[in-house]
Amino acid sequence: MIKKSFFGLLKPRLEYDIIDSKTTAPREITVSKTVQLLSNRIFDKKDSILIQVGDEVRTGQKLSLIKGEDDYVISPVSGAITSISPYTGNFGMLMTSIVISKNSKEETDGRFAEAAKSPSLQTTTDFLAHLPGFFPISLLSKQTPKIKTLVIHGMDTDLLVTTRQQIVKASAPAIKKGIQILKEISGIETFIIVVPETLFHEAVSTGATVKTIASNYPSASPYLILKNILGMELPAGDCFEKHGIAVVSAEAVASLGKAYQKQEIPTQKVLTVIDKTGTQKLVSVSIGTPLKDIFSALNIRAEDGDRIIIGGPMTGLSTYSEDHPVCPDTDAVIVQDRSMISCVSNNACINCGECVRICPAKIQVNMLVRFLEACLYDDAVDRYDLFSCIECGLCSYVCTAKIPVFQYIRLSKQELTGIQSTEAENV
Amino acid sequence: MFNQKKFIVSHAPFWHDGSSLSTKHYHIMLAATLAVIPGFVQYGGPAVAVVCFSIATAMIWEMIINKIAKQPVTIGDGNAALIGLLLAMMIPATTPWWAVLTGTFLAIVIGKQIFGGLGGNPFHPVVVSMAILSLSWKGIFDFNEALLPYDFNFTMAYPLASLKAFGPDSISSFSITDLLIGRQTGGIGSTCGIALLIGGLYLILRGFIRWEISFSFLAGAFVTAFLFTLFGEEGKYAGPLFHIFTGYTLIGAIYLATEDSSSPVNFIPMLLYGAGCGIMTILIRNIGAYVDGVVLAIFLMNLANPLIDKIRPKALGKVA
Ligand code: SF4
Ligand code: SF4
Numbered sequence: 001m002i003k004k005s006f007f008g009l010l011k012p013r014l015e016y017d018i019i020d021s022k023t024t025a026p027r028e029i030t031v032s033k034t035v036q037l038l039s040n041r042i043f044d045k046k047d048s049i050l051i052q053v054g055d056e057v058r059t060g061q062k063l064s065l066i067k068g069e070d071d072y073v074i075s076p077v078s079g080a081i082t083s084i085s086p087y088t089g090n091f092g093m094l095m096t097s098i099v100i101s102k103n104s105k106e107e108t109d110g111r112f113a114e115a116a117k118s119p120s121l122q123t124t125t126d127f128l129a130h131l132p133g134f135f136p137i138s139l140l141s142k143q144t145p146k147i148k149t150l151v152i153h154g155m156d157t158d159l160l161v162t163t164r165q166q167i168v169k170a171s172a173p174a175i176k177k178g179i180q181i182l183k184e185i186s187g188i189e190t191f192i193i194v195v196p197e198t199l200f201h202e203a204v205s206t207g208a209t210v211k212t213i214a215s216n217y218p219s220a221s222p223y224l225i226l227k228n229i230l231g232m233e234l235p236a237g238d239c240f241e242k243h244g245i246a247v248v249s250a251e252a253v254a255s256l257g258k259a260y261q262k263q264e265i266p267t268q269k270v271l272t273v274i275d276k277t278g279t280q281k282l283v284s285v286s287i288g289t290p291l292k293d294i295f296s297a298l299n300i301r302a303e304d305g306d307r308i309i310i311g312g313p314m315t316g317l318s319t320y321s322e323d324h325p326v327c328p329d330t331d332a333v334i335v336q337d338r339s340m341i342s343c344v345s346n347n348a349c350i351n352c353g354e355c356v357r358i359c360p361a362k363i364q365v366n367m368l369v370r371f372l373e374a375c376l377y378d379d380a381v382d383r384y385d386l387f388s389c390i391e392c393g394l395c396s397y398v399c400t401a402k403i404p405v406f407q408y409i410r411l412s413k414q415e416l417t418g419i420q421s422t423e424a425e426n427v
Numbered sequence: 428m429f430n431q432k433k434f435i436v437s438h439a440p441f442w443h444d445g446s447s448l449s450t451k452h453y454h455i456m457l458a459a460t461l462a463v464i465p466g467f468v469q470y471g472g473p474a475v476a477v478v479c480f481s482i483a484t485a486m487i488w489e490m491i492i493n494k495i496a497k498q499p500v501t502i503g504d505g506n507a508a509l510i511g512l513l514l515a516m517m518i519p520a521t522t523p524w525w526a527v528l529t530g531t532f533l534a535i536v537i538g539k540q541i542f543g544g545l546g547g548n549p550f551h552p553v554v555v556s557m558a559i560l561s562l563s564w565k566g567i568f569d570f571n572e573a574l575l576p577y578d579f580n581f582t583m584a585y586p587l588a589s590l591k592a593f594g595p596d597s598i599s600s601f602s603i604t605d606l607l608i609g610r611q612t613g614g615i616g617s618t619c620g621i622a623l624l625i626g627g628l629y630l631i632l633r634g635f636i637r638w639e640i641s642f643s644f645l646a647g648a649f650v651t652a653f654l655f656t657l658f659g660e661e662g663k664y665a666g667p668l669f670h671i672f673t674g675y676t677l678i679g680a681i682y683l684a685t686e687d688s689s690s691p692v693n694f695i696p697m698l699l700y701g702a703g704c705g706i707m708t709i710l711i712r713n714i715g716a717y718v719d720g721v722v723l724a725i726f727l728m729n730l731a732n733p734l735i736d737k738i739r740p741k742a743l744g745k746v747a
Contacts, residue, residue, distance in 0.1 A: 003445040008634020159442075223743065236744035307435040314440040321431065334441070341435055342443040347504070350448065350546040353637075353692025361743035366692055385742035393440035400446045401546070407438035 004398075014217035014314075014394075016156065017280065018196050019165045026166060026270050026282035029297040034101045035288030036325040037073040038087060041065045042094045055081045057100060060265045061109035062127060065096060070138070074130040075109075076267030076286035077102040090317050091414050100288070113263040121185045128259055132269040132287060133167070133251025134329040140186045145244040150188045151230075152179075154195035154203060154250040155213055155220040158312020161272045161332040164250045166282055168195055171254040172202040178257030179207055193250070194225055217314070218360055218392035222247040237387035249331075269326050275300045276337040285326055291333055292322040305338035314393040347401035355395035355405060361388045365395045365405060372408040377416055386412065448545070452505030454635050456512055458626030459682060463516060465608075465622055466615035469579065470520035474615045478515040481527050485511030488535040498544070506545050510534050513553045513682055516616025517675060518560075519573035526567050530556050550729040551686045557722045570612050581610040586673040587718045595665045606672035617678040620671075627681035636685040639697035640704075644680035645671060647705025655713050664713055675721035676708060683721070689729040691736035699735050703728045 002014060043049050049065050057063065057075045064072040065084075079102040087097035115123040121140060129137045139147050152175065154168040168175070179191050191208035196215060203210040211229045213219050219228065222240070225247070227233050234240065240247055255266045268284045273294060275281070281298060295302055302308055302322055309316040310324065312332050326333075355365035368384040371377075380386040389409050396406035466474050489507035493500045502508070514530050522530075537559075538552025539545065561568045570585035577583065582600045589597040601611060609619030617623070631638040652667035670676060675683075684690060684704050691700050704724045711720025 002442065004634070007632050008446070010634075227743070234744050235746045236742065238744070302432065302434065304433045305435060307437070307441065309439075309441055311439070313442045316439050316441065318434070318436045318438075318441070320434055320436045322434070336441060338435070341437075341441075342445075344437065346499075347448060348544065348546040350687045351690075351692065352451075352687040354446070356692045357694075362740040363742050364692075364739055385745055388742035388744050390743065396438075397440045397442055398444050398446065400451055401448055402443065404438050406440060410438075 014159060014397075016196070016215050016217060016220060017160050017162050018198055018215055019162045019169060020198065023162065023166065023169070023282070025170065026284040028268075029283050029285045029289070029294055031077060031102055031286050031289050032293050034079075034082065034099055034290070035075075035077055035286060036290060036323070037063070037075070037098045037100070037288045038089065038325065038327060039063075039065055039071055039073050039096045039098060040093075041069055041071040041096055042086065043084075043096055049084070051081060051084065051098070053081050053084060057081060058107040058109040060112060060267070062111070063098060065098075070125075070129070072129065073098060074127075074265050074267060074287075075100055076288050078105060078107045079103045091411070108264065112259070112265050116260055116263045119181050119185055119260050124181075124185060124256070127265055128256060130265075130287070130328055131252055131255035131259065132266055132328055133164075133249045133253075133255050134327075135248055135252035135256055136246065139241055139246050140182075140188075142241060145242070146187050147241065147246045148188060148244040149190040149192065149230075149246070150182065150253075151222070151225065151245065151247040152191065152193040152206075152208060152250050152253050153220070153222065153225075153247055154193055154199060156272075156312070156331060157218075157220045157222075158314050158316065158332065159217055160274050160278070160280060160334070161312050162280065162282065163270050163272050163331040165196065165199060166270055167249075167251045167254050168193075168199045168202050171250075171258070172205045174254040174257035174261065175206040175208075175250060176257065177261050178253035178255075181256060181260050182253070188246075192230070194220075194229065195250075218390065218394065221360070221390045221392060223390040224360060236385060237381075249329075251331075269328065269330060271326065271330055272332040273298060273300070274332065274334040276306070276335055276340075287328055288325045290323045290325055291319075294326075294333065295322060295335065300335050302335050303338070307334075307336040307338075307341055309334040309336060314397065315391060343402065344396075344404040344407075345402040347403060349403060350401050352400045354398040354400055358394045358398050360392060360394070361385070361390050363388055363395075369403060369405050369408060372412050375412075377412055380412060381416070386416075389413070448504040448506070451635050452509045454633060455630060455682070456505065456509050458630050458635075459509075459512055459516060459616065461626045462619050462622040462678070463512070463616040465619040466516070466520065469609070470577065470615065474520035477518065477520055477522055477527055477615060478512065480524060481515035481518075481531055482508050482511035484528050485514070485531040485535050488532055489540070492536060492540040496540075501544065504545065506539075507535060510539070510552050512616075513678075514556055516678060516682075517553065517557055517614040518568060519570055519613075520615050521573045521576065522567055526560065526564060530560050533559050546688050548688045549732070550726060551683050551689050554683055554722055554725050554729065558726055561722070570614075574612050577612075579610075581605060583612055585612050585718075586669070587712065590665050590669075590673075591712075591718050595662060598665060598669060601669070601673075603668050603672060606669070611673065613674065614678070617675055620677055623677040623681055627677070630681070636681065637690075637697060639694060640685045640690055640701040641680045643698045643701030644684050644705045645676070647702035648676055648680075648709050649705070651706045651709040652713075655709065659713070670709055670712065674712075674719040679704065679708070679721035679725055683725050684728070689732055691732055693736055693739045696732075696735040696738050699738075700728050700732060703731065703735075 193208040371380040534552040534556035538555035607620040655664040707724035708720040
């Protein structure tokens with residue numbers, strides 16, 4: 001954990017981890033017994049669901065819960081469905097969990113291979129919505145406005161994480177292929193890849209316009225990339241799509257490329273695992289793998305009182321169970337030792353202004369927090385720029401009174417915008 | 428479910444820079460103590476007694492209010508102790524115990540707790556307390572009167588009082604070096620300029636107080652005093668350094684004006700606020716009715732703070 005420097009006059013300088021030539025390829029970890037897939041669709045008893053407990057599934061098979069619904073998951077293993085149940089995700093988001101127990105016989109579902117012979121938007125929409133790295137496929141068929149610019153994000157958005165950089169380093173050809181496919185099937189005209197300086201050469205080989213970003217946090221925030229690199233300030237509260245821009249992770253584009261290259265749906269997710277000592281390890285696992293399988297393969301012991309964080313130290317989400325599965329957008333997992341856990345408090349804001357001076361969005365956080373604590377959301381938005389927040393977490397990180405400022409911000413945004421925005425911001 | 432491990436579930440960020448209220452307040456106290464030591468040496472036992480009593484009663488008042496309001500006890504954050512210490516630094520070593528007790532009551536209860544406690548106070552609690560105290564018992568807080576029992580080997584007149592009463596000629600016996608090393612009368616912890624400056628520098632470098640405010644305070648005072656000597660009636664006004672090293676200027680610039688809750692957080696407002704304090708201090712001293720203007724100047728700028736702090740940068744993506 002990076003503490004305030006002795007000379008606190010200087011702003012804390014948080015740096016992203018940048019991979020170097022010594023970084024080794026991700027270690028593959030195989031699923032032990034079961035995988036758990038999370039579908040955004042909720043079902044209730046009345047719905048006639050398409051899949052049943054006991055059904056046999058093949059690797060790469062598309063599993064839709066309800067007829068006529070777009071939402072589906074892709075089975076990364078061959079086996080049988082052992083449970084289908086409601087699941088509550090982050091911020092109370094309701095989902096459905098599908099558990100598949102793996103059997104020894106590996107069978108691949110051939111439907112995608114058949115369809116992939118001629119790449120099309122239809123095939124992509126039908127089969128590739130659950131790709132490692134999470135590609136927001138629905139954006140491609142959006143009409144007003146059409147997505148014209150795709151920003152391929154080759155930099156990790158949180159500290160300690162090197163997942164996306166690893167993808168750019170190792171899978172530049174796949175990204176190139178992905179871009180080719182996207183050019184064919186969508187109306188996207190401009191492809192921009194954003195990487196740290198060190199990955200410049202790999203990035204150039206993808207054929208996209210290369211932009212490099214600095215290594216100081218939070219310059220990899222999509223909002224700041226837009227502002228500093230594309231010279232466009234997104235009006236507060238607007239989503240990227242509204243301006244014809246999509247930001248997707250490099251891994252998503254690479255997965256898309258691989259899917260058409262190999263004519264099979266990729267299911268291996270790369271992620272950075274950070275153990276209690278802060279050491280990072282890159283692993284490659286099936287989507288749906290329970291975290292505990294990864295921990296046992298890496299000899300990490302998570303005990304009572306420790307914290308398991310999905311995502312990075314600044315913006316991740318903690319989970320209460322090591323059974324939690326790897327999802328298409330899981331870029332990192334941290335196991336934090338109980339001794340490292342810093343507590344929040346219920347102190348009032350002392351108006352020290354540390355948060356104001358560090359906020360990259362220039363928000364008057366000291367005032368904002370007062371309005372959020374009082375649940376005065378309208379004022380928070382109109383007068384104190386709640387929607388300008390780029391969700392970097394720095395305000396909480398520096399708060400002298402240890403107020404969970406960032407949590408207040410996230411919750412109130414959630415309250416105000418509903419669930420959809422999480423998807424858009426997950427890029 | 429029963430054998431499931433219990434992990435801590437909480438919110439991002441999962442890191443914190445390690446700062447805390449208590450660290451901040453204890454460091455400020457530590458730095459301030461440096462300026463109290465010369466006071467101890469000069470005035471001996473009574474000064475020690477006033478300081479200890481002030482800190483103790485400030486903490487007790489805070490605890491009493493916590494209990495009455497059924498809040499968690501907040502003396503652990505060090506703020507009450509800091510208020511007690513700062514108050515003691517500003518008063519003469521001869522202050523009677525009941526006046527100290529009233530002073531801490533005014534600071535903690537009237538200055539801080541009725542506004543909702545730490546962070547809610549629009550004025551510096553010590554400034555509120557000092558303003559009321561000196562209006563109520565002029566004699567106790569008049570350094571010339573209060574320090575009569577003492578005689579040191581330097582001029583025993585309170586420099587600012589002499590200046591007010593007899594003009595700059597009367598202060599020729601104070602050399603700047605003397606003022607700087609505390610060879611002057613005044614509050615227990617507000618006379619030794621060099622100790623205050625070192626403490627301030629330490630706090631600024633460690634990021635516990637904001638340099639913008641202290642710096643602009645002193646700059647504002649310096650420039651204003653200088654302009655007075657330049658354009659004012661010849662021989663009527665004292666020089667800028669005299670003003671900076673006497674009275675409460677330094678303690679005000681370093682420890683009072685920089686209090687978080689009553690000062691701005693944005694860059695330009697901090698400069699305006701600090702400069703305002705400094706300018707007003709000199710205006711009050713030179714043309715106002717009071718001997719020292721620091722307390723009133725800070726009080727007025729505290730009042731203006733919410734307004735000044737409205738000058739802020741445009742937030743990201745804000746469409747006007
Ligand atoms: S999380 Fe906090 S510091 Fe970051 S942009 Fe939002 S308000 Fe500013
Ligand atoms: S850092 Fe915390 S205590 Fe300081 S102004 Fe911001 S919210 Fe208030």
